[in-house]
Amino acid sequence: MIELKNIKKVFVRDKNRIEALKDVTLKVNEGDIFGVIGFSGAGKSTLIRIVNYLEKPTEGQVIVNGNDLSKLNNKELRDLRKRIGMIFQHFNLLESKTVYHNIAIPLILNNISKKEIDERVKELLEFVGLADRANAYPSELSGGQKQRVGIARALATNPLVLLCDEATSALDPQTTHSILQLLKKINKEYNITILMITHEMNVIREVCNKVAVIENGEIIEIGRLIEIFGNPQKQTTKNFVRTVVNDRVPESILEQYRGDEKERLLELKFIGGKAKEAVISDASKKNNVEINILYANFTELKKDILGYITVSIKGDLKDIDLAVGYLEDKGVEVREVIR
Ligand SMILES: Nc1ncnc2c1ncn2[C@@H]1O[C@H](COP(=O)(O)OP(=O)(O)OP(=O)(O)O)[C@@H](O)[C@H]1O
Ligand SMILES: [Mg+2]
Structure with missing residues (x-):
């Protein structure tokens, strides 16, 4: 046009x-x-x-x-x-x-x-x-x-x-x-x-x-x-x-988190309308890890939803890796949160 x-x-x-x-x-x-x-x-x-x-x-x-x-x-x-x-x-x-x-x-x-x-x-x-x-x-x-x-x-x-x-x-x-x-x-x-x-x-x-x-x-x-x-x-x-999408993990959350070797802090990025809860709980169940949601932030775009969820994930390191792989296969972008 x-x-x-x-x-x-x-x-x-x-x-x-x-x-x-x-x-x-x-x-x-x-x-x-x-x-x-x-x-x-x-x-x-x-x-x-x-x-x-x-x-x-x-x-x-x-x-x-x-x-x-x-x-x-x-x-x-x-x-x-x-x-x-x-x-x-x-x-x-x-x-x-x-x-x-x-x-x-x-x-x-x-x-x-x-x-x-x-x-x-x-x-x-x-x-x-x-x-x-x-x-x-x-x-x-x-x-x-x-x-x-x-x-x-x-x-x-x-x-x-x-x-x-x-x-x-x-x-x-x-x-x-x-x-x-x-x-x-x-x-x-x-x-x-x-x-x-x-x-x-x-x-x-x-x-x-x-x-x-x-x-x-x-x-x-x-x-x-x-x-x-x-x-x-x-x-x-x-x-x-x-100015409109808050992808920063709040300091207060970072302060609470006391990671040890068996725990990682991750930020999951969801783009579009994927079912978030199911993906997270499936990743947890299938791989025998515990995933806790610490913080979530969603932004509504004209047609889509953009979501950032900060989670802590606990378990054996290899299980954690498998869980992360599972999330990535489901189209979730996973990023390590650096404190
Ligand atoms: N008629 C003009 N004569 C000389 N310079 C001009 C003219 N119109 C625009 N400019 C210059 O061109 C540049 C871009 O201006 P423009 O008005 O397109 O910006 P803008 O993005 O619309 O800014 P704003 O958000 O402030 O409206 C500026 O440096 C401006 O000074
Ligand atoms: Mg102008």
């Missing part, structure tokens, strides 16, 4: 060259909710603005819905942009216009009849849960409600793709959650592909099926959600993952 191929973007300001994007390649498939995460200044906004040619790349190709954007004339580009909705961190609503009017703007610009506009706006108001606020002005709305207006406006022209630039960064956690639920509904019910950029891993965790990590204008890691959360490779990715 969206393909960026070897994108480079250089800004020149006061004779300084800023390489905002260095060599970015990524592919968003139809139906994806694709997240791009990075720190401030990493190049996220530049990347998303390149997708609808609000920013033209210095080098590289942008392909949206099969169209190479560099090959389109102005009219064709305008037409394609109608199929690319965008929402923003600070909503970008017209303060002097009502909610109704804000949502109607893209339709008015497209010379659509009043009657059709009215039908569409009412449908959208209903969809985003603002049917009773049609005549309110943006200043009378909460942040979450303003973003709902932004979303309805972005959906007005039936886009194929929705671009979200930090769409929840100005909102509290509760409101963020409700907006993310709405984005999921849009993705599912309207079959709209979503590309979102954020600096919050929790946002990615809740809605995305794929994620790319961007740092200094480069994609340093990219993959399905479970891969990135379960096995982050780069330090920056690990730091982002740590």
Whole structure:
């Protein structure tokens, strides 16, 4: 649906060259909710603005819905942009216009009849849960409600793709959650592909099926959600993952543990929906070892569960090895906890 191929973007300001994007390649498939995460200044906004040619790349190709954007004339580009909705961190609503009017703007610009506009706006108001606020002005709305207006406006022209630039960064956690639920509904019910950029891993965790990590204008890691959360490779990715996944064994647990030769302290990593209790008790029964759960931590990803369980395992060394082998055969990753 969206393909960026070897994108480079250089800004020149006061004779300084800023390489905002260095060599970015990524592919968003139809139906994806694709997240791009990075720190401030990493190049996220530049990347998303390149997708609808609000920013033209210095080098590289942008392909949206099969169209190479560099090959389109102005009219064709305008037409394609109608199929690319965008929402923003600070909503970008017209303060002097009502909610109704804000949502109607893209339709008015497209010379659509009043009657059709009215039908569409009412449908959208209903969809985003603002049917009773049609005549309110943006200043009378909460942040979450303003973003709902932004979303309805972005959906007005039936886009194929929705671009979200930090769409929840100005909102509290509760409101963020409700907006993310709405984005999921849009993705599912309207079959709209979503590309979102954020600096919050929790946002990615809740809605995305794929994620790319961007740092200094480069994609340093990219993959399905479970891969990135379960096995982050780069330090920056690990730091982002740590903001939502707690894989550290608490000090208090480590202090209690007095390992001797017949006991090992292990951290078991469960990815996906494997039956944990059964695997652990089977490993224990089959190999004549005692396994005690000391600490467990689970994180719900969009579709999967990622779990870390710290256990102490007691028995003869060879039985312990067999039990560990059993767990590994069942797809559990086992790591020795170092005190
Ligand atoms: N129009 C511009 N002119 C000059 N430099 C720019 C321009 N737009 C962005 N930059 C620079 O490009 C780099 C990437 O900026 P960008 O806005 O894409 O980052 P970002 O990841 O969106 O950051 P934030 O999280 O703070 O929004 C920064 O160094 C920024 O100063
Ligand atoms: Mg930005």
